[in-house]
Amino acid sequence: MTERQRARRPGGRSARVRAAVHRAVTDLVTERGYGAFTVGDVAARAGVADTSVYRRWGTLESLLIDVVITRLTAGSPIPDTGTLKGDLRSWAANVARDITGDEGPAVLRLVVALSGAGEAGTQARDRFLDTRARQLQEMLDRARERGEDPPDVLDLVDHILAPMYVRVLFGAGPLSPAYVDTLVDRLLSPSADRA
Template identity: 65%
Template sequence: MNQDPATAAPPPPPPARRPGGRSARVREAVHRAATELIAERGHGAFSVADVAARAEVADSSVYRRWGTLEALLMDVVVSRLTAHSPVPDTGSLSGDLRAFAAKAAQDVTGPDGLALLRTVVTALAAGPDGMSARDRFLAVRSAQVDGMLERARARGEDTPDVLDVLDGVLAPLYLRVLFGVVPLAPDYTDALVDRLLAHPAER
């Protein structure tokens, strides 16, 4: 006997998916594997196959998602140097920039910070993937800085431009790490911020 569709029990709901799912787990595994290889061997000394083997995923999964090794490495660099740097909100621009500079210094002087920076420099000569990563990196950093500056302007504070902050705070940190002038002590990062904010007429 056929059941009346009007009285039929509704179909069971689809199984709940865990946040992120397999795609997020693959990305995390591949990023971790690439970061380890960057630190161990340096840029240009490993392949997509090496990354895939360490991440325990198929080569095709890496190529399908990133296309090239350079695109993958730049995704790793941008993620590692920006994604874990939430915009501070201390109540003043000076406090925000000091906290921001301290976190940036911590990130770039970590175990793989130098290797990541060298990867960026090398990749800039590698064509469109490198240039695209540079633009993405600068866009993320600029958005983080602009968030602090907007809040400061809303409080009535005098603010520098986004580029002034990148030039005056982040660029010296990265340059020092690339040339081995470390560690980046808190008094150094604080001095960068103080110098930036102390000379509004020079901006």
């Protein structure tokens, strides 16, 4: 095994450094906001050298994008409860836990901030949206195969995700299990207008 392979093994020093740096980023976003800290601040908070951060990510923007993408792809598996309503309730509850957890609000703020920070930020935003759309489409396709009549992905974004994201980003209220279930129920109710 080469030195380079040893440095990249999962769970090794490289993984610990990455986790510490990612945590430092979300802590700093929470405390100071986007654009109010440097690579040096991240390195100091993570207990690593600036050069370690620069060597791995190159720029602060690349690091921030890595934090967003990593956090999004580490989500919960797509539920398969046997019904679209059950799948959506379970999935929405997982999303609510993710975005209200320790790092959730900071990651959402990063997505919003990065979306206006040039091409790389736009790509990060698009990957974020694509990740959510793929998860939703998988549930909708499975429901269709079972003979259910699911709404489309944008309906789920508009009626389930958007209200949750707005509540978290603007502190507009809690994401209680009852509230999250109500978002799903309203969308799937027979009187819901999908036109």
